[in-house]
Amino acid sequence: MNNELLKSLKDAAFEIRCRTIREIASFGSGHIGGSMSIVELLSYLYFREMNVDPKDPAKEDRDRLVVSKGHSGPAVYAALSLKGFFPEDWLSTLNQGGTKLPSHCDMTKTPGIDFTGGSLGQGLSAAIGIALGERLKGQVSRTFAIIGDGEAQEGQIYEAAEAAGAWGLDNLFAFLDQNGQQLDGYTADIIPSIGTVERWKSFGWDVYEISGHDYQQIEEAVENAKRVKGKPHMIVMNTIKSYGYIPGEGVKANHSMAISKEGAEEAIKALKDREGRV
Amino acid sequence: MKDAHVYSHYRDTVIGAVVDLAAEHEDVVFLDADLSSCIGSTAFQKAYPERFFNCGIAEANMTGIAAGLSAMGFVPFIHSFGCFASRRAYDQLFISVGYTHQRVIVIGSDPGITAQYNGGTHMPFEDIALMRQIPGMVVVEPSDAQSLYSLTQQVYHSGSSAYIRTPRKGINFRYGAGDEIVLGKGIELADGKDVALIATGSLMVDAALKAKDMLKEKGIEATVVDLHTIRPLDTDLVERVAKRCGRVLVMENGRYAGGVGEMIAMHLAKTNPVKMDFMNVGERYGEVGNLQYLAGAFGFTAENAAEKAERLVR
Numbered sequence: 001m002n003n004e005l006l007k008s009l010k011d012a013a014f015e016i017r018c019r020t021i022r023e024i025a026s027f028g029s030g031h032i033g034g035s036m037s038i039v040e041l042l043s044y045l046y047f048r049e050m051n052v053d054p055k056d057p058a059k060e061d062r063d064r065l066v067v068s069k070g071h072s073g074p075a076v077y078a079a080l081s082l083k084g085f086f087p088e089d090w091l092s093t094l095n096q097g098g099t100k101l102p103s104h105c106d107m108t109k110t111p112g113i114d115f116t117g118g119s120l121g122q123g124l125s126a127a128i129g130i131a132l133g134e135r136l137k138g139q140v141s142r143t144f145a146i147i148g149d150g151e152a153q154e155g156q157i158y159e160a161a162e163a164a165g166a167w168g169l170d171n172l173f174a175f176l177d178q179n180g181q182q183l184d185g186y187t188a189d190i191i192p193s194i195g196t197v198e199r200w201k202s203f204g205w206d207v208y209e210i211s212g213h214d215y216q217q218i219e220e221a222v223e224n225a226k227r228v229k230g231k232p233h234m235i236v237m238n239t240i241k242s243y244g245y246i247p248g249e250g251v252k253a254n255h256s257m258a259i260s261k262e263g264a265e266e267a268i269k270a271l272k273d274r275e276g277r278v
Numbered sequence: 279m280k281d282a283h284v285y286s287h288y289r290d291t292v293i294g295a296v297v298d299l300a301a302e303h304e305d306v307v308f309l310d311a312d313l314s315s316c317i318g319s320t321a322f323q324k325a326y327p328e329r330f331f332n333c334g335i336a337e338a339n340m341t342g343i344a345a346g347l348s349a350m351g352f353v354p355f356i357h358s359f360g361c362f363a364s365r366r367a368y369d370q371l372f373i374s375v376g377y378t379h380q381r382v383i384v385i386g387s388d389p390g391i392t393a394q395y396n397g398g399t400h401m402p403f404e405d406i407a408l409m410r411q412i413p414g415m416v417v418v419e420p421s422d423a424q425s426l427y428s429l430t431q432q433v434y435h436s437g438s439s440a441y442i443r444t445p446r447k448g449i450n451f452r453y454g455a456g457d458e459i460v461l462g463k464g465i466e467l468a469d470g471k472d473v474a475l476i477a478t479g480s481l482m483v484d485a486a487l488k489a490k491d492m493l494k495e496k497g498i499e500a501t502v503v504d505l506h507t508i509r510p511l512d513t514d515l516v517e518r519v520a521k522r523c524g525r526v527l528v529m530e531n532g533r534y535a536g537g538v539g540e541m542i543a544m545h546l547a548k549t550n551p552v553k554m555d556f557m558n559v560g561e562r563y564g565e566v567g568n569l570q571y572l573a574g575a576f577g578f579t580a581e582n583a584a585e586k587a588e589r590l591v592r
Contacts, residue, residue, distance in 0.1 A: 107378055115345075115349060116374070116378040122338075122342050122374050124342075126374055127346060129344060129347040129348070129350070130346040132343065132346070132347060133349070133352055134350065136329070136350075156338045159334075159339035160342070160343075162334070162336070163333055163336065
């Protein structure tokens with residue numbers, strides 16, 4: 001990845017993080033942890049990889065993204081607004097009555113959302129249906145899906161894993177946000193994710209394990225995956241929950257946090273300082 | 279409409295209707311959960327292999343995949359036994375299909391006691407109530423092969439998600455290819471003035487017609503309604519027969535809670551309260567046995583219907 005692209009992606013990620021923090025602060029609280037852990041991925045998908053058009057969100061041959069861990073909605077909305085799917089000021093309507101931006105991603109409400117997430121475990125199955133649909137229509141488009149490591153405790157994920165592997169859906173690219181935390185605490189203390197990479201390989205997937213905050217690694221995994229035919233792709237991303245919202249990093253209860261408007265600006269300043277931005 | 283006499287079982291009829299739809303409409307796809315040999319969706323697989331997906335014994339995943347295919351513009355028909363198609367995959371039906379405004383047509387086979395030798399674990403009584411909770415979901419329980427063929431085709435054209443409740447084995451002909459069968463409009467099979475028997479499905483409509491004859495011998499004239507469309511409720515018809523008879527017996531091969539009886543009682547409570555009674559499985563779980571044994575065990579007989587109707591009248 002050249003420096004220019006890397007810088008533009010890092011800038012996009014910084015902007016998505018700022019927008020997400022302010023968005024959640026506008027409501028007063030929200031799912032900051034699982035939003036912040038996928039920001040590099042979202043910026044990579046929307047600003048580097050996916051064929052989408054904010055002026056025509058429903059265009060037939062677009063790539064589609066299913067955010068199965070639908071509570072990451074605030075970060076997805078920040079990315080969509082930055083991409084131009086809707087005005088930035090929509091973000092301050094998060095979770096307000098009548099909003100187009102509900103806490104969990106909802107395809108019936110938000111331009112650019114390709115499937116509804118929130119009832120955990122369901123999105124990967126829908127992504128399989130979308131990928132099959134692309135195949136039936138002879139489209140060259142691809143389906144991307146993001147699931148969480150906590151979410152992967154749901155049994156339906158493995159029904160989906162088995163089917164996608166059996167059917168060799170190589171137009172399906174899934175990402176597992178392995179941030180090691182879930183609502184009640186650390187996955188290691190609740191139901192540990194053991195042998196994640198081997199597990200997905202055993203279902204017949206093309207599997208990678210990377211740092212989810214490193215664009216070089218994201219690019220390398222995606223590009224390698226694109227060359228592998230006949231298997232669905234799983235990119236296991238080791239991430240830090242709440243990464244970039246520094247007051248939430250390393251905090252056990254960072255699934256949903258209260259953020260004041262002042263707290264948001266302090267957190268953004270702290271992030272700016274850490275990233276050496278002027 | 280095609281004459282359903284070409285079929286020899288309900289399963290051939292419902293799958294035949296879908297295969298015929300698929301011949302004309304490229305958006306029709308079929309998903310099964312390892313029960314394709316039981317329902318005969320193998321016929322769909324043979325005709326349109328690229329549009330058929332056997333999802334294995336994973337009903338939740340099948341339902342979610344169907345929702346994704348719907349998001350891509352396809353109209354998936356999915357099948358499992360009614361118990362698994364409804365109870366096992368319920369959150370997926372509610373969220374991935376209903377809440378997301380996707381469109382999936384669910385074939386739930388072997389409703390209620392028609393599950394017979396598969397017994398209590400396979401006997402869905404509450405599927406009607408569950409499907410009624412999903413906003414916009416159409417629910418049909420045809421009472422013969424001709425109406426099964428016709429209503430399966432009509433639900434495709436309705437633009438709604440739907441649940442088709444049908445036995446697999448056996449066949450019954452009540453209507454001809456030229457008869458008017460309209461989704462959402464129940465059919466009056468008799469128009470007696472004393473008591474209305476409103477029935478759903480082959481088993482109950484047959485029992486209602488026999489009960490009508492028994493009642494006639496006692497000087498009681500019964501109305502019989504084949505309520506093939508459970509949802510949306512044909513409120514005009516329900517109000518008309520309730521007004522005519524003043525007494526209504528609702529007969530369903532299902533559970534009382536959230537079932538057809540409750541639905542009709544609620545409507546009549548608002549519009550024209552009348553004396554009512556109900557034939558259903560009540561609080562009981564299913565059990566194994568042949569249809570005749572089970573009909574006796576659960577009181578799903580013409581004799582029981584006639585007794586209940588007579589008590590309403592006397």
